[in-house]
Amino acid sequence: MNKSMIEFHEYLKSCKRIVALCGAGLSVSSGLPTFRGSQGLWKNFNMIDLATPDAFYIDPGLVWQFYSWRRYQALHSQPNNGHKALAKLSKLENIDFITITQNVDGLSIRSNHDKSKLYEIHGSLFELKCTSFTCNYKDHNNFKHPLTNALKETEEEFENVRKRRFQEDQLNSPQFNPVKEINEDELPRCPICNDLLRPGVVWFGESLSLSILNQIDNFIEQSVDLILVVGTSGTVYPANSYVDRVIHQGGKVAIFNTDIEESSLKDNEIWGFKGDAAELLPIALKPLIDE
Ligand SMILES: [Zn+2]
Structure with a gap:
């Protein structure tokens, strides 16, 4: 295991509040x-x-x-091991966790993710x-x-x-x-x-649900230790604002993506793991979800 994954595992074990922000890259290996x-x-x-x-x-x-x-x-298409790893995280009682997904494919729900902790913003x-x-x-x-x-x-x-x-x-x-x-x-x-x-x-030209955005805001307001940015560049509103807010509060960021811009990794608050989220997430989250 590489050095940054070991560091990440150490930090992960201390985390009490976690957010996952997901995009299309999470579902690619499900064949969509x-x-x-x-x-x-x-x-x-x-x-x-x-x-x-x-x-x-x-x-x-x-x-x-x-x-x-x-x-x-x-x-x-079937939920992959990335969806399943996040679903397991959603079932843990000692961690406050939500998943914010930009995907409309229903694969997170079908992976048995806790519904009350899943926000399908699109x-x-x-x-x-x-x-x-x-x-x-x-x-x-x-x-x-x-x-x-x-x-x-x-x-x-x-x-x-x-x-x-x-x-x-x-x-x-x-x-x-x-x-x-x-x-x-x-x-x-x-x-x-x-x-x-x-x-x-949510179609082009329509706004996101205010009630969903408010619930996410309430969660992020109380400081978040870690945001997992999965299969998305996270550069589109409101996704980009969540990452900024977590960093601003002193939390850290871990990016899982097949293509990661090196420039985004200059801070030591950010880990970047390059590859398929379906393979990386189970490994990265192992210290918490491996029963
Ligand atoms: Zn009606």
Whole structure:
């Protein structure tokens, strides 16, 4: 074991309050593609253009097919040892701990993470919420697939893409099936008011939940000994502010990422562990979670 891991273990044993801040890198070894690169297309639509309130307003059937496909992908991925290590940490009674995740894939919940210590700041593919302004209906951790009969077949799309991955050069010129037209009454509807339901993810142009941000603020206000920055550059608000606040209070930072900027490691309050979070986290957290 290298010197910095030994130092980290020594410090970890003294920690009473810990925060984990997670991003896409945590789920990569579960097989989930990230938004960027050649996989940033779905049926020739740019994925980023589909993740907006406007897109949903214009064609909810199209956006729901996209999210149905993403739900299917996530459901067919398994939580990895990184998710599981954090879930174990969440079960310890002698440590105050929360996980703040930017991921919407539901893998932390499925790894048996304590729900009361998990903040999905960008929402979840498995949350549904009512689009009516006067209705507060939300359905958490709904893992049903497909959500309606009309949303069947998005999984076939996924299988086709997976098959295509084995054939060279096909990824850059995907020949997707045309998108079905789906009537609004064949999409998920609110059981209270019968209005349209939408995916409970935070879309581009929307704000994060104030209530979630407040709960995180309350936790971070009482000094945190350590923040684990996992699979994210942590440079986007509010993630960057959490790291700064922990350092400001005298806490330390440990970064787990496949690519770490050397410039971020100049302070000795920061450890950097380069590699796959799914392999590194169980090793790094071993002194606390190895029963
Ligand atoms: Zn409703």
